[in-house]
Amino acid sequence: MNVLFLTAEEQKAFEALSAKLRDGWEVELEHGDIRDDAAHRAMRLQLLHLHDPTLLAFVKCGSTLNDVDAIVALMSTTTLKNVSDADLAELCFALGPVSLTKILGMLLPKVQTDDELEAVQAIAFVRHSLISAMHPSSTR
Amino acid sequence: MSRSSAPLADATSDDRNQGRNRREVASKFVPTPERLSQYLEMNIQEVASALQSVEGRQMIYQKLMEHQQDLLKIDPLFNPALLREQLELAGEVLHQKERYLQDVQSPEKKGLFKRAWEKMKSFGGRHPFVTAILILALIAGGAALTLYATGNLELVATRLGLGKMFGAADAAGEMMPPVPVTPLPPGAGELGIPPPANPIPGAGKPI
Numbered sequence: 001m002n003v004l005f006l007t008a009e010e011q012k013a014f015e016a017l018s019a020k021l022r023d024g025w026e027v028e029l030e031h032g033d034i035r036d037d038a039a040h041r042a043m044r045l046q047l048l049h050l051h052d053p054t055l056l057a058f059v060k061c062g063s064t065l066n067d068v069d070a071i072v073a074l075m076s077t078t079t080l081k082n083v084s085d086a087d088l089a090e091l092c093f094a095l096g097p098v099s100l101t102k103i104l105g106m107l108l109p110k111v112q113t114d115d116e117l118e119a120v121q122a123i124a125f126v127r128h129s130l131i132s133a134m135h136p137s138s139t140r
Numbered sequence: 141m142s143r144s145s146a147p148l149a150d151a152t153s154d155d156r157n158q159g160r161n162r163r164e165v166a167s168k169f170v171p172t173p174e175r176l177s178q179y180l181e182m183n184i185q186e187v188a189s190a191l192q193s194v195e196g197r198q199m200i201y202q203k204l205m206e207h208q209q210d211l212l213k214i215d216p217l218f219n220p221a222l223l224r225e226q227l228e229l230a231g232e233v234l235h236q237k238e239r240y241l242q243d244v245q246s247p248e249k250k251g252l253f254k255r256a257w258e259k260m261k262s263f264g265g266r267h268p269f270v271t272a273i274l275i276l277a278l279i280a281g282g283a284a285l286t287l288y289a290t291g292n293l294e295l296v297a298t299r300l301g302l303g304k305m306f307g308a309a310d311a312a313g314e315m316m317p318p319v320p321v322t323p324l325p326p327g328a329g330e331l332g333i334p335p336p337a338n339p340i341p342g343a344g345k346p347i
Binding site: 039040042043044045046047048050055056058059060062063066068071072075076077078079080081082083085088089091092093094095099103106107118119121122123125126129130132133134136 | 170172173226229230232233234236237239240241243244249252253254255256257259260261262263264265266268269270271272273274275276277278279280281282283284286287292295296299300
C-alpha cells in the first residue's frame with residue numbers, strides 16, 4: 001500500500017518534499033469530484049452512528065463542559081487509540097472529503113518523516129473511497 | 141474573564157460583519173431512519189430501505205402527511221416541501237453511505253482500510269485529524285450546542301490548530317453544522333410510539 005491518491009495541488013506539495021521522503025511512493029492523481037455542501041454535511045451528521053464506549057464517554061464528558069479552556073484541555077488529551085474501526089469509518093464519512101482535503105492541505109507541506117507521510121496516505125486513501133462513494137461517476 | 145465568556149471577540153469575521161454574536165440551533169423534524177422508525181412504527185431497516193427508493197420515499201411522505209397536524213405541534217416549522225427535500229437528501233446520503241461502507245468492508249480493501257484506521261488511531265492529541273473527528277463527535281452527540289451557539293466552536297478549533305480549516309471560507313458551523321434537534325414523538329401519544337432509550341442523535345443500528 002504505497003499508493004498516494006493526491007490532487008494536482010497536493011502533488012505539488014509532495015514534489016516539494018525531499019527525494020528521500022518521496023522514494024518508494026507511487027502517486028496517483030485524485031481526480032474525483034471533491035465537493036460538499038452544508039445540507040449533505042448536516043444529513044451525514046444526522047445519520048452518524050456512534051457505538052464506541054470510548055467515544056460515548058468522551059461525548060458525555062464534553063457535554064458537561066461549556067468553557068472553551070476545559071473543552072480544549074479535554075480534546076488535547078483525548079486520542080482515537082481505542083476507538084473502534086467502525087466508528088472511525090462512520091466519523092470519516094460524516095466529516096466528508098472536503099474536510100479531509102483541508103486536513104491534508106495542512107499536513108502535507110509539513111511532512112518530515114515517513115511516518116507522517118503514511119498518515120497522509122491513510123487520510124488520502126479514506127478520502128478516495130469517500131469521493132468514489134459520493135460521486136461515483138467522477139472517479140470512473 | 142474566561143475567553144469563553146467573550147465570544148464576540150473571537151467570532152468569525154462573517155459573524156462580526158453581520159453583527160451577530162449568537163446563533164440559534166433550530167429544532168426541526170429531520171427524517172432520519174431512526175426518527176421515521178419511531179414516528180411511523182416501522183422497522184428501522186425497512187425505513188432505511190424505503191428511503192433509498194422513489195416509491196419508498198413517496199410512501200413515507202404520504203404516511204407522514206397523514207400526521208401533519210401532529211408534526212406541526214411537535215415542530216411548528218414543519219413544511220411539507222422541505223420534508224420532500226429532506227427525504228430526497230436522506231435517500232441520497234444513505235446510498236452514499238452504503239457504497240462507502242461496502243468499499244470499507246470489501247474483502248479486497250478490508251486490509252488496506254485496517255491499516256488506515258490503525259494509522260489514524262496512532263495520531264497524538266492535537267493532531268488536526270483527531271481534533272476534527274472529536275469536534276464532530278461532540279456535535280453529533282449534541283454536546284457542542286452551547287459552544288456553537290456562543291460562537292466558541294471556532295475558538296476551540298483554532299486553539300487546537302484547525303484555524304486554517306475554520307478561518308477563511310468555512311465557518312465551523314458550515315464545515316460541521318450542528319445537528320438540529322429532531323423532537324421525539326410523544327411517548328405513546330399522537331403517533332403512538334414511545335421515545336427511544338438511546339440519547340445520541342442518529343444513534344442506532346448501523347445501516
